[in-house]
Amino acid sequence: xxxxxxxxxxxxxxxxxxxxxxxxxxxxxxxxxxxxxxxxxxxxxxxxxxxxxxxxxxxxxxxxxxxxxxxxxxxxxxxxxxxxxxxxxxxxxxxxxxxxxxxxxxxxxxxxxxxxxxxxxxxxxxxxxxxxxxxxxxxxxxxxxxxxxxxxxxxxxxxxxxxxxxxxxxxxxxxxxxxxxxxxxxxxxxxxxxxxxxxxxxxxxxxxxxxxxxxxxxxxxxxxxxxxxxxxxxxxxxxxxxxxxxxxxxxxxxxxxxxxxxxxxx
Amino acid sequence: xxxxxxxxxxxxxxxxxxxxxxxxxxxxxxxxxxxxxxxxxxxxxxxxxxxxxxxxxxxxxxxxxxxxxxxxxxxx
Numbered sequence: 001x002x003x004x005x006x007x008x009x010x011x012x013x014x015x016x017x018x019x020x021x022x023x024x025x026x027x028x029x030x031x032x033x034x035x036x037x038x039x040x041x042x043x044x045x046x047x048x049x050x051x052x053x054x055x056x057x058x059x060x061x062x063x064x065x066x067x068x069x070x071x072x073x074x075x076x077x078x079x080x081x082x083x084x085x086x087x088x089x090x091x092x093x094x095x096x097x098x099x100x101x102x103x104x105x106x107x108x109x110x111x112x113x114x115x116x117x118x119x120x121x122x123x124x125x126x127x128x129x130x131x132x133x134x135x136x137x138x139x140x141x142x143x144x145x146x147x148x149x150x151x152x153x154x155x156x157x158x159x160x161x162x163x164x165x166x167x168x169x170x171x172x173x174x175x176x177x178x179x180x181x182x183x184x185x186x187x188x189x190x191x192x193x194x195x196x197x198x199x200x201x202x203x204x205x206x207x208x209x210x211x212x213x214x215x216x217x218x219x220x221x222x223x224x225x226x227x228x229x230x231x232x233x234x235x236x237x238x239x240x241x242x243x244x245x246x247x248x249x250x251x252x253x254x255x256x257x258x259x260x261x262x263x264x265x266x
Numbered sequence: 267x268x269x270x271x272x273x274x275x276x277x278x279x280x281x282x283x284x285x286x287x288x289x290x291x292x293x294x295x296x297x298x299x300x301x302x303x304x305x306x307x308x309x310x311x312x313x314x315x316x317x318x319x320x321x322x323x324x325x326x327x328x329x330x331x332x333x334x335x336x337x338x339x340x341x342x
Contacts, residue, residue: 010283017283044319047317048315072323073323074297078327179322180323
């Protein structure tokens, strides 16, 4: 499947270049979208999907820009340089590039999973957007970090030990998470980040969640209770966002419809 | 090989990181790294569903250390 017309380019100074791709549209659209990828192992796994989302948005007349954070994907840097401060700089670059390369004056941020936490932090530091859409956002960074640590330990336990003489970093503060570097700064940022209370700024904030999140709330509530994600998500949505359940997983459908964030799912 | 013959730079970076598009309709994209004409070129095609950067960014890290690389991939 083609992802349509798009143009790759480098973003930012050569000493700190980011990979970016613009899915342009004809005419002079007033609204554009910056797609903010998820973090760590979720980023490469969703790369194609995000490219297809960009294509779909461009097809309905919304120029869309996707990019890789510094130290991730095709961008320069190493993974241990990734933290919220670096992501703030990257969001500045990406949003500026969209405005400069298109006629868009209204900016939509579409952020996946853990990046929702960084986007909220960016908004709190004065980042400007006209609409923020969070796709299956991580609500409690601390809980997610623990999930990652446990998941990483589980992955390592299922694999043979390293060969003799091959060092392995077993320091829980500096070792990689799910195969990707995670610096103490990033871990600290995640541990303190939560989507609670009203989001900073004036931009409306929506969340996209899978339909089963709302249609099978009991199951989800049970499963998510361990991490505390669901309850916190609902608390946050009551106070700061709208919820748009989408019908299926990546690439399978349009949003199924709007639901009052305060309504208890059936 | 046709892909290489049809390749055209999309954007050149000051540090000689070149985004190159090739293939039918320019739907494939690679990154050509390092100084040109200085030696053999290492070709790192993407594997299966892995993105261009390679598993755990292996291709990018190899390019940084090798100083020259060409890693084409599907247009991701």
